[in-house]
Every structure is written in structure tokens, then in C-alpha cells.
Amino acid sequence: MADIIDGKAFAEGLRARVATVAADFEAQAGRKAGLAVVLVGEDPASQVYVRSKGKQTVACGMASFEYRLPVETPEAELLALVEKLNCDPAVDGILVQLPLPSHINEQKVIATINPDKDVDGFHVVNVGRLATGLPGFVPCTPLGCLMLLKDKLGSLSGFEAVVVGRSNIVGKPMAQMLIAESCTVTVAHSRTKDLPAVVRRADIVVVAVGRAEMVKGDWLKPGATVIDVGMNRIPAAEDGKTKLVGDVDFASASEVAGAITPVPGGVGPMTIAVLLRNTIVSAHRAAGLELDESVL
């Protein structure tokens, strides 16, 4: 049976380290580090995440600024808010919760965020910095995956890594990070021929495709490390209820893998912890204070 990679516990540890650094920052800078989170509309799942982000921000000793805008908010109004936050010295990080309502152009909103406050790492400037190895902000979910991998495996140099999924938010940045760690990286997706055979080559598999329990145990090289980024709500066995499952069939995969992240309790909790990490890093850069990022 595979080792279970406890992302929830790792995220708690990371948040504790962020809290220590945040207290230190406040003592040096004379202000708290600040994160602004903007939610447009009333999607219940998004409301849960935003509430959780706010609570964890405050618990880490940072200031949380929450903006909840009605679903019909004009694009220009959202852009004006982002521009205001760009100029606010109390705000070190800006997160606009995605997806946005269809009348708002997401790319335009992301492009308006000051790249040096873009703690999501979605702005093209940060995408370019990641691709060229310059310091910037890296998307929270794949950075959380990388932290779990390095914690489990140590150096990743020379490993065969297969990333299943090519999204801007997870698959592409994950591939960039694994290249930077000297893995041999393959990016597979919905058009890949014989996906099971491609996945079977991998020492490291990261799956972010949004298809419930797609990757089966017999697709895996025995002993592989499996990171499941999927979050799919499916009907549970009992009538009416739902349950959260990943993109990996945990039951069969955990019989073949060497180590695997569960859903929930794996990658999900890492996402918010890394967001807080990125925010405290941003605060140090804004204040011109030195930070040894290896303590985080």
C-alpha cells in the first residue's frame, strides 16, 4: 500500500512558518502584510474558499481585505477596484477569485493586477518569469504540489515526470517547475494517444484534468509518486448526498503507487497555505526587506 501524503498536515506546518515570518515582518516594517481577495457573484463553493482564505490570513497574523461584489458588477468597476488595490500600500497581494461571470474578461482583469502583487502568479509577466527562471510569483496549486514532491522525494533531478492536463493554472506551470527541478517532463492531455502507456513511464505523476477517478492503478509504474489535483463532486452511494473525489481512482492507485495524495486533504489545503506564503514574500519585496525563502 502507498504512503499517504498528508497535504493537510504539511499545509498546517507551512502556515505556522508563514505566521512566524509574518510576525517578524510586522516588527520590522511597522505594519502587517496584507492580502486582498475579490469575489464577484455568489457561487457557494467560491464563498467557502474566500471565507477560508480570509480566516487563514488573519490566523497567520496578516491583514485580510475582502471585497464581495454583486454578480452584475460591470467590468470597468472591477478593473477600477483592482487599480485602487494596486496603489494601496497596505495590500501586498491581490487575488480575484476565478471563474468570473461571463460578461467580464478574465484576461483583462488579470492583466490589470500589478505583477508584483499577483500572488496567484497568473499575470503574463509572472508566467514569463517562471518560464525564464526569473524571480516572481508562481501559481499556488502547482507550487504546493512541488513542495509535497520535494518533501517526499528530496531532489527530483532525473526523474520521469508526467503532467496530465495543460491548463494555465496547473498543468503548464507545473511542467515549468518540474523542468526547473531537472525532471524529464511530458505533458499529456485529452488528445494524448494511449494515455495509460504514457502515465506508466512516470516516476512522478501530477493529474489535473477535472475528470473524476480517471487515472487507474494499472496505469501506474509500481512505486510512482502520484499527486492528485482533481476536485470533483460526485453522487455518493447513499441517496442524495455527494462526495469529493480526485482525478485519480484512489482505491486502485494506492495499491500500486509508492506515495499518493488523498482528496480531500492532499493538494487542496496546500493551495491556500502557498497563497499566504506568496503574500508574505510579496510584503518583504515591497518593503525592501531581505527574506530567506528557504525558511518557508
Ligand SMILES: Nc1nc(=O)c2c([nH]1)NC[C@@H]1CN(c3ccc(C(=O)N[C@@H](CCC(=O)O)C(=O)O)cc3)C=[N+]21
Ligand atoms: N484566483 C483564484 N485563485 C485560486 O487559488 C482559486 C480560484 N481563483 N478559484 C477557485 C480555486 C479553488 N481553490 C481551492 C482552494 C482550497 C481548497 C481546499 O482547501 N480544499 C480542501 C477542502 C475541500 C472541501 O472539503 O471542499 C481539500 O482538498 O482537502 C480547494 C480549492 C482555489 N482556487
